[in-house]
Amino acid sequence: MRSEFGWLLRAAVFETGVAAAVVACPEVPLSTLLVVGPLLAAQRLPTRATAAFAAVATLLVLAIPTVFRDTVPPPTVQDHAVRVALIAFCGLWAVLTAHDRTLSKAALEHMTHLAEVSQQALVRPLPAELGGLAMAVRSRSASEGALVGGDLHDAVLMPSGPRLIIGDVTGHGLGAVRLSSAVLCAFRHTAATEPDLVRLAHTLDDRVRTELGDEDFVTLLLADFVPGGVHLVNCGHPPPLRVGGRLDLLESPDPSPPLGLSPTPRLHTIRLSPEQRILLYTDGLTEARNAKGAALTFDRAVRAALSAPALEEALTTLVDLVDRHTADSNADDLTLLLVQPDPESLTEPRPHAPKQPIATDTDDVAAK
Numbered sequence: 101m102r103s104e105f106g107w108l109l110r111a112a113v114f115e116t117g118v119a120a121a122v123v124a125c126p127e128v129p130l131s132t133l134l135v136v137g138p139l140l141a142a143q144r145l146p147t148r149a150t151a152a153f154a155a156v157a158t159l160l161v162l163a164i165p166t167v168f169r170d171t172v173p174p175p176t177v178q179d180h181a182v183r184v185a186l187i188a189f190c191g192l193w194a195v196l197t198a199h200d201r202t203l204s205k206a207a208l209e210h211m212t213h214l215a216e217v218s219q220q221a222l223v224r225p226l227p228a229e230l231g232g233l234a235m236a237v238r239s240r241s242a243s244e245g246a247l248v249g250g251d252l253h254d255a256v257l258m259p260s261g262p263r264l265i266i267g268d269v270t271g272h273g274l275g276a277v278r279l280s281s282a283v284l285c286a287f288r289h290t291a292a293t294e295p296d297l298v299r300l301a302h303t304l305d306d307r308v309r310t311e312l313g314d315e316d317f318v319t320l321l322l323a324d325f326v327p328g329g330v331h332l333v334n335c336g337h338p339p340p341l342r343v344g345g346r347l348d349l350l351e352s353p354d355p356s357p358p359l360g361l362s363p364t365p366r367l368h369t370i371r372l373s374p375e376q377r378i379l380l381y382t383d384g385l386t387e388a389r390n391a392k393g394a395a396l397t398f399d400r401a402v403r404a405a406l407s408a409p410a411l412e413e414a415l416t417t418l419v420d421l422v423d424r425h426t427a428d429s430n431a432d433d434l435t436l437l438l439v440q441p442d443p444e445s446l447t448e449p450r451p452h453a454p455k456q457p458i459a460t461d462t463d464d465v466a467a468k
Contacts, residue, residue: 110140134160135187138194142201150198154191161187226255232442233262233325236411238419239435250276251382251435252284256291260326263291266380266437267320267337267359276433282311283318283359297322297333301356301365305335308359317360321380325441329371330378335363338386343406343438344376347398377414377440379406384434388422396425411438 134157141150161183226237239251250269255262265287269279286307294300301322308318319337323330332340332350336358342348354366372378388396396402405421408414415436422434 112137132183132186135190135194138191142194142197145198147195147199147202151191151195154188154195157191158184158188224254226253226437229442230255231257231262231325234411234440234442236415236438237436238415239433241433250280251384251433252280253380253435253437254284254287254291256288258292258295258324260295260324262325264323264325264380264437264439265291265320266382266435267318268382268433268435269318270316279308279311279316279318282308283320297324297331298365298367301333301335301359301363305359305363312360317358319358319383323378323380325372325439327441329369331367331369333365333367335359335365336361338381338383340370341379341381341398341406342370342372342376343379343403344373347403347406349398350378372441374441377406377411377438380437380439382433382435384432385422385436387432388426388434390425391427396422406438411440414438 137157138150138154141153145153226235228235235255237253239253241251251267252269253264253266255264257263267280267283269276269283283304286304290303290307291300294303301320304320312318317336320333320335321337321340322333323340332352333356334352335356339349339351342350350370352366352368354364354368356364356366370378386395401421402418405417406414408417415438418436419434
């Protein structure tokens with residue numbers, strides 16, 4: 101609204117100035133400049149406002165020689181007719197331009213709204229707590245104006261406890277959105293009915309393989325949270341970060357290629373005490389680089405950020421740390437998912453749910 105008012109003021113001031121110049125300098129043929137007012141209005145103002153400027157310009161070019169006949173030499177009939185016709189024609193063209201622009205703007209706003217609704221359906225917000233697991237999420241796309249990029253994340257509640265997914269597809273733009281939505285759809289369709297994480301990874305690979313091109317792949321991390329620990333399946337994704345007395349990268353003992361590149365998923369189990377948190381993230385964190393090309397390191401500053409009292413506060417501090425490191429230049433999509441279990445309310449496994457051994461110390465163990 102302020103932009104339209106400013107544009108209206110500019111067009112009015114210009115039109116008034118031209119009219120005054122025509123009267124003040126009758127020897128200079130300036131009346132044809134009256135057409136600039138409607139042309140300016142057509143760029144930003146609604147159709148009715150543009151039509152008003154066109155009408156005023158036409159009336160001015162008609163009236164000035166008559167009202168100011170004592171100071172403005174009367175033009176010849178032919179010259180006067182040409183000027184009036186020129187102003188009227190350009191005014192009509194400006195009105196039509198404003199009308200087409202208004203229709204195009206309305207159509208664009210409608211399509212933008214539909215796109216936003218579609219993206220919000222893909223990146224549905226996660227609850228702050230799920231089955232005794234406190235969660236906080238930060239996700240942003242490197243593509244300007246996009247809510248969805250190549251990153252994906254979601255969570256479901258299984259009989260054994262909360263199940264999380266985080267992943268990253270190759271590329272950017274609409275192609276990446278298509279692939280990430282395919283993975284999410286496959287996960288939402290099968291995650292709640294497949295108790296085994298390894299089989300789920302194979303199922304997701306089978307489901308999305310037809311969507312992948314020759315050079316496409318999807319890094320993926322699946323996590324099942326149970327009392328005392330978390331079961332992980334990592335297919336080429338950056339390893340989770342355990343936050344406690346120190347920062348521990350929970351690398352898989354049996355690395356697997358990403359989906360689309362013949363993955364060999366393996367299950368491993370991590371011990372997780374009540375005071376510890378786990379950060380799941382995409383490579384937008386590890387590849388965040390400063391002007392000298394140095395990557396962000398998991399140092400004391402990162403640990404301090406992730407150790408903030410509240411999960412939301414921790415992610416806010418971490419994102420600020422990333423932005424300061426990269427000088428606010430977002431070269432890649434970034435998704436951060438910070439979780440912390442509540443041992444008193446974390447869902448206990450039901451008898452039919454597969455149970456995996458929990459490590460007796462803080463080291464990672466492979467679950468056979």
